[in-house]
Structure formats: C-alpha cells, structure tokens
Amino acid sequence: MESNAAALTEREAAGLVEAEGSETSRTSLREVELSTEAGPGDAIRLAEAMEDDTIPHFDKFLGHLGTLPWDRYGVRLGAIVGAVILWHVLSVNHVDMLINFANIPNPVVVGDQLVFLLGTSEFYRHILVSLERIAISFGIAAVLGIFIGIIMGRSRIFSDIMMPYIEILRPIPAVAWIPMAILMLPTEEASIIYITTLGAFFPIVLSTLHGVEQTSGVYIRAAQSLGAGRIAIMRHVVLPGALPSIMSGLAIGMGVAWFSLLAGEIISGQYGIGYFTWNAYSLVEYESIVIGMLIIGGLGTLSTWLVKQASKPALRWQESET
Amino acid sequence: MSGIEYAAAESGMGMGTEGDGEANTLPPLGKTHTTQLKADKGQVTIEGVTVDFGGNVAVDDATLEIRPGEFLCLLGPSGCGKSTLMNTVAGFVRPTAGCVSVDGVQVEQPGLDRGMVFQQHSLFPWKTVCDNVAFGPLMANLGKDQARATARSFLEMVGLSGYENRYPGVLSGGMKQRVGIARALANYPKVLLMDEPFGALDAQTRLVMQENLLQIWSEFGITVIFVTHDIDEAVFLADRVVIMSASPGRLIADLPVELERPRSLAMTTSDVYIRTKQRCMELIRTESKRAFDQQRSVA
Ligand SMILES: Nc1ncnc2c1ncn2[C@@H]1O[C@H](COP(=O)(O)OP(=O)(O)OP(=O)(O)O)[C@@H](O)[C@H]1O
Ligand SMILES: [Mg+2]
Numbered sequence: 229m230e231s232n233a234a235a236l237t238e239r240e241a242a243g244l245v246e247a248e249g250s251e252t253s254r255t256s257l258r259e260v261e262l263s264t265e266a267g268p269g270d271a272i273r274l275a276e277a278m279e280d281d282t283i284p285h286f287d288k289f290l291g292h293l294g295t296l297p298w299d300r301y302g303v304r305l306g307a308i309v310g311a312v313i314l315w316h317v318l319s320v321n322h323v324d325m326l327i328n329f330a331n332i333p334n335p336v337v338v339g340d341q342l343v344f345l346l347g348t349s350e351f352y353r354h355i356l357v358s359l360e361r362i363a364i365s366f367g368i369a370a371v372l373g374i375f376i377g378i379i380m381g382r383s384r385i386f387s388d389i390m391m392p393y394i395e396i397l398r399p400i401p402a403v404a405w406i407p408m409a410i411l412m413l414p415t416e417e418a419s420i421i422y423i424t425t426l427g428a429f430f431p432i433v434l435s436t437l438h439g440v441e442q443t444s445g446v447y448i449r450a451a452q453s454l455g456a457g458r459i460a461i462m463r464h465v466v467l468p469g470a471l472p473s474i475m476s477g478l479a480i481g482m483g484v485a486w487f488s489l490l491a492g493e494i495i496s497g498q499y500g501i502g503y504f505t506w507n508a509y510s511l512v513e514y515e516s517i518v519i520g521m522l523i524i525g526g527l528g529t530l531s532t533w534l535v536k537q538a539s540k541p542a543l544r545w546q547e548s549e550t
Numbered sequence: 551m552s553g554i555e556y557a558a559a560e561s562g563m564g565m566g567t568e569g570d571g572e573a574n575t576l577p578p579l580g581k582t583h584t585t586q587l588k589a590d591k592g593q594v595t596i597e598g599v600t601v602d603f604g605g606n607v608a609v610d611d612a613t614l615e616i617r618p619g620e621f622l623c624l625l626g627p628s629g630c631g632k633s634t635l636m637n638t639v640a641g642f643v644r645p646t647a648g649c650v651s652v653d654g655v656q657v658e659q660p661g662l663d664r665g666m667v668f669q670q671h672s673l674f675p676w677k678t679v680c681d682n683v684a685f686g687p688l689m690a691n692l693g694k695d696q697a698r699a700t701a702r703s704f705l706e707m708v709g710l711s712g713y714e715n716r717y718p719g720v721l722s723g724g725m726k727q728r729v730g731i732a733r734a735l736a737n738y739p740k741v742l743l744m745d746e747p748f749g750a751l752d753a754q755t756r757l758v759m760q761e762n763l764l765q766i767w768s769e770f771g772i773t774v775i776f777v778t779h780d781i782d783e784a785v786f787l788a789d790r791v792v793i794m795s796a797s798p799g800r801l802i803a804d805l806p807v808e809l810e811r812p813r814s815l816a817m818t819t820s821d822v823y824i825r826t827k828q829r830c831m832e833l834i835r836t837e838s839k840r841a842f843d844q845q846r847s848v849a
Contacts, residue, residue, distance in 0.1 A: 449642050450672040454737060455662035455689035464685065468676040545676045545717040 333515045341515035357499040358489065362531060365421050366485050369428035374474055377436025398430045402488035406495050420492035427488030428481035435477025439470025472546060475539035482535050486528040591653055592618045592740035592773035594639060598648035601634050608634040610798035621767055621774045623788035625781065625830065627838060631799025632777040633669060633745050639775065640666050640743050652741060662690060665734030669745040671726050673718040679729050680714035686737035704732040724755040741773045760787060764813055781830045785823060786813060791830060795837040803833045
C-alpha cells in the first residue's frame, strides 16, 4: 500500500521534472532503494545482516560481500573508460559527422587544464559560491515546502487557496523567472537564491501534500482512541507517514535546485560554477567548459546522494515492509 | 486521563498518577490468574442509535445495554453495519439519531477510556513495536521512560517481549494483532472495542488468540465489545451474543451464553455450546434469507 502511493508521488514528481527538462533528477529515492543493484542501501543491508546472530558474523559478512554485484561495477567502470577513449579518438582526429568534434578539447588537454585550475583559488571560489547558494535555497525550499505541504494536506481551505498559485507558477521554468526576479529583488544574489528556491519548492510541497493526503484514516483513528490530540497526531502520525513521500520530494527538489541555479548563474552573477562555465565560452577556454560541466554533474549527483543518505535513518522502518 | 485514574483506583496496579511507580514496580501481567476484578465501570448504553450515510442506513434504531465487565459479541453478516455501530461507541462516527454513553457520559469523540482494536492492521509502521504500545501511555502524559516500561510489561503479557525493537512490518498477522491488543490495553481503558480482530488469521492461530484474549479479559475485568461474523468465535468468547441483521442493520436477537468460565476448547462439544450455536445459526439463516429475498425483489 505504502509503496504504491510512493510510486504515485514519483510518477507525479517525475512528470514535473520532465517538464523542466532535467534528466538526472528523475531517479527517485524509492527506485534506488528497491533496486537490486548495489547502492547506498547495501550498507544498511550489510549492517542488518551482521545484526542477525544466528550465523557467525564473519561468515555473514563474507557471504554478503559475495552477493555484491562486482561484475556490474566492472561493467559500469568499463562504460566510462570506453566513453573517454571514444571522446579522445573523436576529438584528436577532428571528426565532423553530425556532431562536430573539431573544436572539442580532448581529455588530455582537459586534464591539464583541470590540474591548472585546481591550483587557483578562483576555481574553488566558484564552486563554494554555488554550493552556498544551493544550501541556502534548498534549506528555505525544504522548510517552506514541508510546512506548507503539511498544512495544505490537513486544511481544505488552505489547500484551495494555495493550489491555484502552485498550478500556475509551477510550469514557469527558472529561466523565464530571471527578468522578473531581477526587477523584484534588490541584488543579483537574491534573484539567484529566489529562482533556485522556487525551483526546489514545487516538488517538495507537492510530494509533502501527497504524502499527507494519503495518510491512512485508520492510523489517525487509532491515535485518537489512544488519546492523541491534533498536534500529537500531526507529529506522530501524519508527519512520519508522509516522510517517504517528503524524502523523495527532497531528492527531486535537489535536482531541480541545481537546474534552476545554473540558469540563474549563467545569466547573472559574477561567481558560481554556472557563471564559470558560460564565461569560459566567452573567453574561448573550451577546456574549462568541459570541466565546468563535469563539476556541475558531479556536484548535482553528490548533493542528491547526500539527501538520500540523510533520509535513510528516518526511513529504516520501510525496510521491513514488503 | 480518566482511564489511568480508573486503573489506579480499581485495580490497585500501581499505575496511578504521574511520577509514582517505577518501571520495576509494575505487576507481572498475564502471570496471575487471581486479579479477576469486580468491574463496576465500563457500562455502555446504546439508545436508539441510527446511522444514516446519506440515504444508506447502516444502523437502524439500535438499543443495547452492556454491563460493566461483560464480554459481548456482536454477530452479523458482512456489511450489516457492525463496524459502524462499534464506531459510534468509539466516537469515530456520530449517530444520526439516538446516543451512546459510557458510564452515563455521552460519547462525543474518541477517547482513551475506550480502547480499540481494528479490523485492518493499524499499528504505526514507523514506530517500533514497543513505541506503538507506549503511544497511549505517552499521550496520557506518562514520561517517555515510564510509557516504555508500561509498554514492555504489556508486550510480555501478549508474549512478544522479544520483538519490542522490531518494526511491525516484520511481524506475522497474529503477532500484529497481539501488539494491537497490548496497545489498546496499555491505557487501562474501561471498554475494549474489538472489530473482527482475528478475522484475517488462520484457524489455529485464531484459537490461541481467543484463549489468550479470554485470559486477559478475566484479569482486567474490562468490558469487551467484540465484533465478528464467525458464530463459533462469538459463542466461545461471549457472555452474550447480539445478532445483527443486514440492510438496514438492526439488532434482532440477544442470546446469553450459559457456558461457565474459564472457557476451554473442550466446551465446544458440550450441549449448551451446540444448542447456542444452532440458535444463532437459525436466526442468521432466516435473517439472511429475508435480506436476500428483499434484495431480489428490489433488483
Ligand atoms: N463512511 C461511510 N460512508 C458511507 N457508507 C458507509 C460508510 N461506512 C460504512 N458504510 C456503509 O454502511 C454499511 C455497513 O458497513 P460496516 O462497515 O459497518 O459493515 P460491517 O458489518 O462492519 O461489515 P464487515 O463485516 O464487512 O466489516 C455498508 O453498506 C457500508 O457500505
Ligand atoms: Mg466491519
């Protein structure tokens, strides 16, 4: 029952992200958890395997290592190495078929440039500024999104007031907000934060709302007959029940936050990894474009992974559900 | 709060006001066969209750008086309105007409003087078994530690001490319902409402659960309203079987069960048992036939 509902959230949320065109954020929290592939869930499964003391711990541990899909890790690594080699061959030979590789720097040049950049403080500053913007925006979006989502789920009138705004504003992509954000807000920095927050806010609020709405009535009744009041029901029943949904909303929100941040940074701002990438194009430093892109991909993946990891302890109970 | 005060006053179980009673002073529940209380609380009065869901009359003019400490089974076919009638006692459903009162106080909303065991699984899946049972005591303002201590003694009573730190998801259906019973009792309610609690269990598990329940009931001296559509279950458990008819849900018969207590499986072959069961079957058969004919004439 729970997993059905969660799947629904994802489909909804995925649709939302699709509309914004971001591929990476489409992977949902639950999909990762439920997949049989190796992933973050292994650590917990491993820990659980070790808790069971019917079999000596070490044997269990070895047994578990044996079940990890090492061959699949190998395939994945091979896929990356293959792509880098292909990229090298294409760009060194200036291949021009449909896609023009003539102006694309090869991996060796890019590597040299990366080593150079790692020696400059400017490069780190770009990264740190972006990370700071993400942290602030995502924090605001998470707090507001969860708070508003819960109230919407519990109050019909509040939901009716909020829903039209959400429905109308949600499809507006981050890029389209830029002129208005600059007009509305005092600084460029504030505009970027605003755009990023807004992007992350919608998936979070909608997932939270969905999670709250599907709280089973029987849990609420059980709590009531055990003497729980409105606030206790909120804290002990509604919020934990909605948590899986909220967490997948947060993971999707993180992806959209990066997407929006980059749009904001490319068009305005003096720092940030998005600015760095766009600026490299203006300065004809093509190696830096590649580096900027890879950094963006890496940071986006890393931050989404962190959100999922942070949500693990709160969702431990789900591992016993079938 | 009243449930707790009741427990302190009636059972002398040392569960009184906050602060008094350490974890280790709790009684060994389920170990004594001598605590049979003379209950004088937990009288349930159902007076002319009708529940109408917008034209669909689920309960029609039900009147029933349940004595303190009585074990009453509400027996009827699926969909006849048993859950609905019970929900009016629990305070989840407001009667369209008539009223329900417990010890002379009219039921307005759910409260911890009426514990509920649900037809479907209702344990909070995000709380451990122990925290599920501790929830009621926690809401009754016992501290977290004392609530947990209470929960542990109730889990011991239902034989699930080893599972206190597991999540409900790993329990079998029978275990879940035992936790559900422990949770409903942990506030020392005056009335225990059970809505087909064993309906989803296999026959063997169900028998064990029934005997378990009777033992708990005799120790707590609590009023039990037990909904079922299983005639054997009703006769085996109840002091009194009240039979409900389908569409609209009406109370059509009120049969005392003259079997002595404590009940044992051997009694299920006794004359009294068989006679009571036959009487129930006759009543239900005529009633079902009437309902069936009625439906056919409508169609
Ligand atoms: N909230 C509701 N709104 C509308 N109709 C309802 C509602 N709850 C119950 N009913 C109707 O009332 C009737 C009695 O339902 P109820 O759940 O009380 O039956 P029951 O005897 O408990 O059945 P079962 O043995 O299957 O649990 C049914 O026809 C049902 O459709
Ligand atoms: Mg029912």
